[in-house]
Amino acid sequence: MSRLSLRLRLVLAGAAAVVTALALAAGALAMLFGAHVERLAAAELSVQLDNLIAGIDRPAASDTLVTSSAPTDPRFNLPFGGRYWQINSPDGPALRSRSLWDEVLILPRDHLDDGVEHLHTITGPDGAPLLAVERTVTLPASISPAPLRVSVAMDAGDLAQARAAFMRDIAPYLAALALVLIVAGWMQVSFGLRPLADLGQRISALRDGRSTRLGADIPAELRPLGEEIDTLLAEREAELTRARNRAGDLAHGLKTPLQALIGEAGRLRDADQPEAAHAIEDITATMQRHVERELTRARIASTKGKGRTDLAQIVSQIRRVLERTPQGEALDWQVDIPAGLMAATDPADLTEALGALTENAARHAKTCISFSATRSGGRVALTLADDGPGIPAADIAALIERGARADLRGHGLGLTIAHEIIEAMGGALTLSDAAPGLRIRIDLPAA
Secondary structure (H helix, E strand, C coil), X not given: XXXXXXXXXXXXXXXXXXXXXXXXXXXXXXXXXXXXXXXXHHHHHHHHHHHHHHCEECCCCCCCCEECCCCCCHHHCCCCCCEEEEEECCCCCCEECHHHCCCCCCCCCCCCCECCEEEEEEECCCCCEEEEEEEEECCCCCCXXXXXXXXXXXXXXXXHHHHHHHHHHHHHHHHHHHHHHHHHHHHHHHHHHHHHHHHHHHHHHHHHCCCCCCCCCCCCCCHHHHHHHHHHHHHXXXXXXXXXXXXXXXXXXXXXXXHHHHHHHHHHHHCCCHHHHHHHHHHHHHHHHHHHHHHHHHHHHCCCCCCCEEHHHXXXXXXXXXXXXXXXXXXXXXXXXXXXXXXXXXXXHHHHHHHHHHHHHHHHCCCEEEEEEEEECCEEEEEEEECCCCCCHHHHHHHCCCCCCCCCCCCHHHHHHHHHHHHHCCCEEEEEECCCCEEEEEEEEEC
16 A cells, blocks of 8 residues: 555545445435334334224124224235234134234233334244234223234335345445545545645756746645755755855865976976976876866756756757867768757756867767757757767776876867766766767756
8 A cells, every 4th residue: 555646545545435434324224214114014004903903893692703804905814924913812712814824923921001002023923023013902891801912913024125125226326426426536636636746846847957946836735845845955055055165165276286286397307307297297187187077076066957958059059169170170060959859957067068079079080970869758868979980899988987097099088077067967978889980879867
C-alpha cells in the first residue's frame, strides 16, 4: 500500500467505506423489511383469528365445539400446508385445522388476559418455525364454561422468502448506488488533489529555471509547505552567493602570486636555468587551470537549471563569430537543429562551453563542421562533428580528466573547461572518434 499513489489510496479507502456503509444499510433494510412483513403477517393472522372465534359454537346436546367460519385459505385444509389454527378447551379435546393432521400446536405456557393477543415463534408439525398469534376468549357458558385459547399460525419460512426476494430486488439498486458514490468519490478526490498537481508543476518550473519561487497563491493547507520551500530556496541562493564570492576572492588573491611565479620563471630562464623555469611554469599553469575550473563551477552553480536556451540561436551566434576567423571562413557549416528546440540552461554558460568546443573543431576541421540536435523525453542531444584527423580512442578520456594537460594537439584545456560547464549544468559530454573527425555529443535537460 505504501507504493500506491495518494489518489489511489483515497479512492480505495472511499470505495471500501461506501461498500461497508451500503452493506450495513442493506442489513438494516432487511431487518426493517422483515419487521414490517411480520407486522403485516400478524395483522392478517389476527383477522383470521377474529373470523375463527366468531364461528365457535357448541351444538345442542353435544360435548364438542365446532366452528362455522374457519379461515377460507385452502392451505388450512392441506396437510402441513403452512397455515394452521387450533382451539384449546380445558374441558375437551382441542379443535384443529385439517392441516395439522395428527399434530398439535405446542404453545408457550404464559398468562393471557381476556381478549389480549400474544405473538409467538413456535415449532410446527414438520419441524419448521411458525409465527403464531393466540388469544384467550371467554364465550357464553352455553358454548364454553371456561375461557378458550385460540391460535392461528403460519409458516415463518414465507417471511424469510419475502425478505430474500426483497434483497434480490434491491441488490441491483444498491450496486448502482455504490458505483455512483465511488465515481463521485473519485471525482471529489481528483478535484481535491488538483492543487498538489499544480504544486508539482511549480516545483518543476523551479527546477527548469522558469520561476524562482513557489509563491503565496496556493491553498491555505499547502501554504506552510510552500513558504518553507521558498525559505530554503532563499537560503540556498544566499549560500551560493557567499560561496561564489569566496571563490572569486580566492582566485583574485592567487592571481598576484601566480604572476609573481611567472615572472620568477622568466628571470630563471634569463639566468640560463631553463629546467627550473619550466618546472615553475608547469606548476603555475596547473594552478591556473584549477583556479579557472573552480571559478567556472562557482559561476555555473548559481545558474544551474535556470533560464531557457534556444539551441538554434546559440549555434547561429557561434557560427557567425567563427566564420569571421581565418580557419572558420574556409569551412562549410552545416546546421540541422529544429527551430524552437529549448534547453534548460543559462544561454551565456552554454555559449561559453559550446564556443570552446566549436573553436577547437574549427581549428582541426578540413572542410566542414556540422551541428544537429534532437529531443527525447526530457532531454535534448546536441551533436558537433568535424572532418579533422580525430583523436585516438586511448587519448579521448585523458582530454577531460581533472588536471588534463593543454598540450594534446590543442584540445585539452578547451574540452576540460567545456566539460566542467556542461556537467555543472546537469548535462553530459561524450567524445567519439568519427573516422574521420571527432564527434562531440552534449546531453542537456530540455526546457
